[in-house]
Amino acid sequence: MAEEMLLRGGWTNAGKVVRIGDTVRRPQCPTSAATHAVLDHLERVGFPGAPRFLGVDDSGREVLSFIVGEAAIAPFAEHVLTDDALVSVAELLRAYHEAMASFDPAGHAWPPAVPPAFRDGTISHNDPNLDNVIFSKGRAVALVDFDLAGPGSAVWDVACAARLWAPLRHPRDTPEQLHEQSLARLRIFVDAYGLPERDRARVADAVLHAHEWCYAIVRSAVADGHETFGRIWHDGGREHAERTGRWIAAHREQMRAALDTAAGEQAGECDAAAIPSDSRLGGRGGTGTRYSRG
Numbered sequence: 001m002a003e004e005m006l007l008r009g010g011w012t013n014a015g016k017v018v019r020i021g022d023t024v025r026r027p028q029c030p031t032s033a034a035t036h037a038v039l040d041h042l043e044r045v046g047f048p049g050a051p052r053f054l055g056v057d058d059s060g061r062e063v064l065s066f067i068v069g070e071a072a073i074a075p076f077a078e079h080v081l082t083d084d085a086l087v088s089v090a091e092l093l094r095a096y097h098e099a100m101a102s103f104d105p106a107g108h109a110w111p112p113a114v115p116p117a118f119r120d121g122t123i124s125h126n127d128p129n130l131d132n133v134i135f136s137k138g139r140a141v142a143l144v145d146f147d148l149a150g151p152g153s154a155v156w157d158v159a160c161a162a163r164l165w166a167p168l169r170h171p172r173d174t175p176e177q178l179h180e181q182s183l184a185r186l187r188i189f190v191d192a193y194g195l196p197e198r199d200r201a202r203v204a205d206a207v208l209h210a211h212e213w214c215y216a217i218v219r220s221a222v223a224d225g226h227e228t229f230g231r232i233w234h235d236g237g238r239e240h241a242e243r244t245g246r247w248i249a250a251h252r253e254q255m256r257a258a259l260d261t262a263a264g265e266q267a268g269e270c271d272a273a274a275i276p277s278d279s280r281l282g283g284r285g286g287t288g289t290r291y292s293r294g
């Protein structure tokens with residue numbers, strides 16, 4: 001058999017996701033059957049932006065097709081942080097939701113539910129973290145890691161993705177080249193996705209809930225003794241998460257304003273005004289900055 005190559009970028013399954021030839025092997029989890037139904041559906045409808053589920057190997061690991069390209073992992077390739085890349089992620093997410101529109105979610109055991117207000121029958125990805133997006137030639141071409149996919153909504157996924165990709169967080173936790181651009185990039189993302197008007201008004205709330213939801217999962221993993229999450233949590237991750245939560249809560253109105261179509265042309269100015277001047281000090285910046293999940 002071909003050699004196992006460890007794949008970088010994992011969190012929940014860090015150190016356990018490997019490539020063998022054209023396949024990826026990952027540990028299964030209690031809700032893997034639902035995840036496999038999602039991947040099978042995506043294959044049936046011909047969606048190119050997700051791995052194919054190929055079965056289970058002798059070690060009980062799921063076997064997926066390997067997607068050629070590069071995951072968005074620090075230190076980031078220059079193109080990953082561009083607005084063009086951001087647009088391509090939004091377009092990929094939209095295409096995924098369109099592909100899932102014909103999926104019947106009944107009868108599956110799903111992972112932790114998103115808040116009821118953000119469930120509308122859509123099976124959202126729910127974890128569009130940077131390292132779960134594969135790029136090719138500067139464009140996002142596929143989502144991977146569907147372990148958290150479950151009943152949610154487009155607005156939920158858009159909020160999850162914008163939170164991570166804009167990113168919506170304190171400048172000190174943001175790569176330097178994206179300073180003062182968070183709110184403008186939020187708008188670019190939502191515009192590129194083409195979110196309907198009624199959902200645009202809910203994005204800011206969804207971002208706050210998405211942050212809390214994500215960190216409830218992380219906290220529970222830490223409490224269960226998960227090694228990677230525990231290490232990151234105790235090595236500044238907790239403060240990072242709290243800082244992000246405070247930033248999001250403090251910028252709710254600015255996020256709303258940035259997405260207000262009537263005030264559309266002002267999104268860039270709005271961003272600069274939204275970032276307290278004291279927080280521009282101490283930016284760690286650079287493409288090596290910790291830049292995920294927070």
Ligand SMILES: Nc1ncnc2c1ncn2[C@@H]1O[C@H](COP(=O)(O)OP(=O)(O)O)[C@@H](O)[C@H]1O
Nearest residue numbers: 007009010011012013014051066067071131145
């Ligand atoms: N099907 C795939 N094709 C190509 N790369 C993949 C695939 N699945 C995972 N990867 C790579 O492996 C990394 C870890 O896999 P992932 O499933 O995201 O683990 P975790 O559950 O720990 O987050 C990803 O960040 C990505 O770089």
Ligand SMILES: [Mg+2]
Nearest residue numbers: 010011132145
């Ligand atoms: Mg992952």
